[in-house]
Amino acid sequence: MQSISLLNQLIDALKCLPGVGNKSAQRMAYQLLDSNRQGAIQLSNILKEAMENIGNCSVCRDYSEQAVCQLCANTRRDASTLCIVESPSDVLAIESTASFHGLFFVLLGQLSPLDGIGPEEIGMSVLANKLSDGVVKEIIVATSSTIEGEATAHYIAQLAHKNDPNIKVTRLAQGVPLGGELGYLDQSTLALSIANRNTLDF
């Protein structure tokens, strides 16, 4: 019996990267061996360190190597507004707009009961705990505009109202994208844009 060569193990391991199949994994492996061993060693070190040490912030559930992440620890952020997103990458996306100054809460998924992802799995007890101190006055629910995203938003709204009947719960506006031509829009989005139309000021 022959043992699997290191090269083949490397190619196999590289396939865990998103979008990387056998062919690209081979290319990557050869490229690193040929011309960038130093970079690869650095990558393997940081990869190991990151995978072992990055956990979730105990307040917002975003990825963090500390118990409380930098964003949650930042006292200059507006703690009265909480934006609830599905994934850590959504936090990054909203931060990059520089138009939101409150805090985040990351669901790490969306409600999908038939797949066994219920309220507990998306951190609803952590959220309820966070809301119980009464600091949050407005929740912006930034979930996907799918049925699951809608169900998630509704659940959060109910939970928030149960905790504080005066809390304001908003949802991201849905409709025509900037620079979007109506002809290219799907009917569902267009119908929603008509339902959510805005008054023009003049």
Added chain:
Amino acid sequence: MNNQITSCFVLHSRSYKETSLIADLFSLEFGRFSVIANGIKRKNAQAQRAILQPFRLLKLEYRGRSELKTLCSVDVVVESKFLYRPMPSKAIACGYYVNELLLRTLQLGQEFPWLFDEYRASVEQLHNTQDLAHVLRNFEVSLLSELGIAPDWFSDISGEPIENLANYVFNIDHGFEKITGPYLFNSDYKIFPGQAITDLGHGYFHSDTAKMSQQVTQLLLRQVIGHKPLESRKLWI
């Protein structure tokens, strides 16, 4: 040559690999079956992704002969009344419940055209009504009839009409059995007022016994779905 489905609904879908989805469908033509929608989560397929959602009457084309078909195209059925309007969010949990019932009770590859129409009507009502419980009860009764396990809602096992004010227990082989006196204290059986039973037959529910009607259908459905709790129940807050 692609095959066509003129009317169907997505009951549930799950991600497959990075850009694809597998959708479990309930169709007029073939009952339940599944399709894979390759690449539908890519950016350029967003319009299709927006359409392939539960609680929408869809038509589609697929190919393949294996159990898992490949989706070629999907569109909304234009004449449906609830065309592009999203399901009101408080009705979604009810919609999930109905979908889960179908997933747990209907065999794959068997057609249920009558039940399909009942389902379509229920989804339409969930879009429009405030009285969600009423819609659910009527659908449960339809499902029980389709499955062949609906008891007689108007006569008890001795052939006597069910009286609104009398009490009954459900006897799994025969139907409802009127109880009197000492049996009332036998806690092994769930006891229902006659009105909760006849209301299910009429499709009209009195507020004082609506909760009991729900318990009747729950008990009856348990014969087919077993004791494993329904996941969609977790959405009730």
